[in-house]
Amino acid sequence: MEATPAQVLISLDPPYRIADDATEFVFLGWAQVDDPAAPDVRMTVNGVEVPVRLGERPPNLHLYYKDVEALTFFQRVHLVDLLRAAPPPPEPFLLEVAVVSDGRSRVFEYAVSEAWLRRVYGRPVRARAIPPEPLQIRVTGAAAGEFHRTGRTTAEQIAGILARGGRPLDQHRRILDFGCGPGRVIDCVHDMHPQAELFGCDIDGEAIAWAAGALGEVADFRVNGLEPPLPFEDESFDLIYGISVFTHLPEDLQNAWLFELRRVLKPGGTLLTTKLDAAGYDYVPEPVKQAFARDGFVFWGEADITEGLPDVYRLAYHTDDYVRRVWGAYFDVLHIGSHDLNRTQDAVLMRRPRHALSWLPPKLRRRLHALKALAPA
Known part of the structure; x- marks a missing residue:
């Protein structure tokens, strides 16, 4: 298991947005320091160092971090x-502010509009799209203030898992982000593999509407229902990835969606999704952990809901054995990781099995199956 830093x-x-009429901005914050008498706090804006003015210890910090020394700063x-x-x-443009404090570092993103960029540079500059809060x-x-960065990290982790599994990202031509939300990851997949034909789908119509408007040149975005089917033809994709989807579904829905993803994935195609291990989290109630250990799968229906998503979306936990046994009925399970996606979720890399007629076009295969069904016994 990867160590948590x-x-x-x-x-x-906040706010992490620059208003269209702003020519200057006051950055306010605080940072942990080793020695308040001799701090080393620095800040850069898109790589350009700017001076930092240090202030006092943040008020009430001791209520949350008892033994932490910190100073406020502003500029x-x-x-x-x-x-x-x-x-x-570089384009698409994103304003990034990096703060380094005695060796610690963090980067914050500030969304800007293309109208603001035209005002700054006197010419059109494409902006990185960041969704509303x-x-x-x-x-x-x-x-x-780190929406795009976390999406890029997830995309890089996906690419790494695929490469280690012998299925590199750039070998997949048609790719579906299943549960894409407002396109946080697919935007970064496009950066990494611009030759791919990308699609995103999600149950969240508001997120899809924003993505279709802001990222329509990146991918084709569609809304799907709580239950299958997806709005795609059979065997449409070489790769499907779905991050933090099956970690929220009850068992009947997970099985329905596994069957549906098999339908829209090409024979030999790749599916990458995630699971959670209930034993690894202190917040999971003991009865839920006991059911998890006993059955290999548990759906925690009393977990907090996510505003804007159906009430059925809660938390689900799977053991490795359960994945191999149940998910393995739909796909060949190639890899089960441990906290290798977003430091909290276990990646599950799978492949749709090929069959004897896989080399034929899907429509011809369906026709042959139909003729076989009509043939006398």
């Missing part, structure tokens, strides 16, 4: 002057 106690205050930055003096920006919270549980 020490918590980095660095904070910048007013004239963003137009700073960015115009810097090298031309309610959609960020629905996906990650927070709107803390």
Whole structure:
């Protein structure tokens, strides 16, 4: 199991958006330091170092972190002057503020509009699309100025798992993000594999509407129902990934969706999804852990709901043996990880088995099956 890194106690205050008419911005925050008498706190804006003014110890910090030394900091930055003096920006543009405090570091993102960028640079510059705060919270549980970075980390983890499984990302031409939300991961998959034809689907119509408007050049986004089917033809995809989907479904829905994902995945195609291990979390009630140990699967129906999603979406836990036995009825299970996606979820890498007629086009195969069904016994 990968070790969990020490918590980095660095904070910048919201909002994490720059208004269209803003030419300067005041960055306010606080950071843990080793010695308040000799702190080393530095800040950069898109790689350009800016001075930092240090203040006092944050009020009430001791209520949350008893033995932590920290200082407040602030700086007013004239963003137009700073960015115009810097090298031309990569596109899509995202304003990133890095804070380093005695060796600790954290990066915060600030969304900007293309109108703001035109004002800064005097020409069109494509902006990185960041969804509104309610959609960020629905996906990650927070709107803390690192939405794109966490999506990029997940995309990189997906690519790493695929590569180690002998199924590199760039070998897949048609890819579906099952449960894509507002496109946090698929936007980064596009950066990594721009030749792929990308699709995203989700039960959250609000998230899909935002993604279709903001990321329509990245992928084709569709709404799906709580139950199958998906709005795709048989054997449409070479790769399907679904992060934190089966970790929220009761058993009947998980089986229905496994059957449906097998339908839309090509023979020999790749499915990457995730599971949770109830034994690894202190917040899971003991009766839930006992059912998990006994049955290999447990659905915790009393877990908190997620605003904007159906009430049935709670928390589900699977043992490795359960995955091999039950999910293995639909797919070949190639790999089961341990906290190798988002540091909390176990990756499950699978493959749709091939069969004797897999080399034929799907429509011809369906026709042959239909003729066989009509043939006299």
